[in-house]
Amino acid sequence: MSPVLEAHGLWVARGRRAVLRGVDLSLQPGEGVALVGPNAAGKSTLVRTLAGLLPAGRGEVLLENRPLAAWSRAAVARRVALVATEDEAPGRFAVEDRVALGRYPHRGPLAPFTVEDRAAVARALRQAEIEHLGRRPLGTLSAGERQLALLARGLAQEPAVLLLDEPAAHLDVRHQLHLFRVLDDVRQRGVAILAVIHDLPRAAAWASRLALLDGGRIAAEGSPALVLESGAAERAFGVAIRGVPVGDGRERLWRFEERA
């Protein structure tokens, strides 16, 4: 299968500092990749560059085998959805109205929303399991519900690629489980997911593949166990990492210790 989104030798600078220094990464339809790495490794920058929000200094991003720059902004937004850590929408917005704005790339500024758009919004709310919150103002939701509403906006875009920047950062464990279950559901429908995840055991448990970003480069990539036990992860985070096999031996319990 050919990748839906790829980065080739991506260099990106923010200000005068090179944040990404030659990143190669590819996403297949239906796979869930967790992007991990220490603070300031360039994870958010990578996600934003892949979404077409930051220009690449060198290298390129290919969406369905065509350079991102060759697509119109609306065409990119119909295929690639970005979900940030925090929802900044005004608190009085109703969940449904907020999610419906995910249809903007499909309809543009003037065309009225169609039956198709309303169906996509309803589907997005159902997938995120927040249909019952549709008419509630955002300001009255819990942090977890609000994050699901933000995710539903991304789903309403009906993208081929879903990019998430620390989607679970402020969520309690129940909402985390809920969120990642929804993401599993989404990727089984063929959507490629790249999620920045700080919580390494969570990343290892959810992702089919880990990509470790360190100092603006992909330092290791592969199955979660492979990456976390590669030594590159220990160097990147500056901690000792040990995987204790549990159950039938395929799952691991991860232990992290400060290095002396």
Added chain:
Amino acid sequence: MSERGRRLLVFAALAVAFPLALLAALSFGSVPLAAGGVLRSALARLGLPGATPLPEVGEVILWSVRFPRVLIAALVGGGLAVVGAALQSLFRNPLADAGLLGVGPGAALGAVIAVDLGWAQERFLAMPFAACAGALLALLLIYAIAHAGGRPTLAGLLLTGLAVSALAAAGTSVLLVATEEFRVRTVLFWLAGGLEGRGYEHLALAASFVVPGAMALLLLARPLDVLALGEEEAAALSLPVHGVRILVFSLCALVAGPVTAVAGAVPFVGLVAPHALRALVGPPSRRLLPASFLAGAVLVVIADAAARSFGRYVELPLGSVTAFVGAPYFLVALRGQEGRG
């Protein structure tokens, strides 16, 4: 009641209040005219058989003086309210207002410059265009300064607006000192705001800017909503963020400029109307903008009627009437907003 039902009720109430306010303002004044007489006179003008016009004096007062003035008041209020609602989406702040952001003072400065240099006497349109330019300049200045350090806070935005307003007012004062005496009254008028002596040519001027400008802003309802989600999300949804902002600024200046040229400074309307309506119809611009237009129109029509019926020989400045209502409202709203963090 369902949310939808409540919204319908709000729109129905506005749709009833608007013509009622117009009728009341037409009847009200130093020479009171009976509302029934006003209606019959209007029907007679429309050529309905059986409808009788007022006695001649009444006809003159109604159609030469009051009618254009009341419609101008409606356009001024509606225009300022729509501009306020649009700026609030754009600055992602429910307390942004053309007056507080210095747009009004900027427009006033533009208008005063046009009068002072004598352009306004040569060409009727010179003054409104100068007012547009002043308004746009003030907006761009605030945008540039307030966004220089990332997303502006409420305090940052209001303080920047305060500084720009002070700057524009200082410019106006300097010009005022230098103005020939016979023009001082013309200039003074912008500082207080009022519709005294406004007639059909001013109505035509206000209508030809406010109506298309407000319609264009209404067409931008969805982009305004997307913009309210924040710059990054808007860009990720393929909205050309800077282009839309410049477009909205230009349209706001196009409405606020001529409004200021015609009515002077009318503060707080752009804040009170959208702020009150947002709680009733919700923040989506496709509902908020038209509702704000109607509410703003009602507000200023009533404020103007109050301004001119205050005393027998003097009129209150319209701007001070809206400020008497708007400033306390603003303080209460500000407290509420700060409480929410």
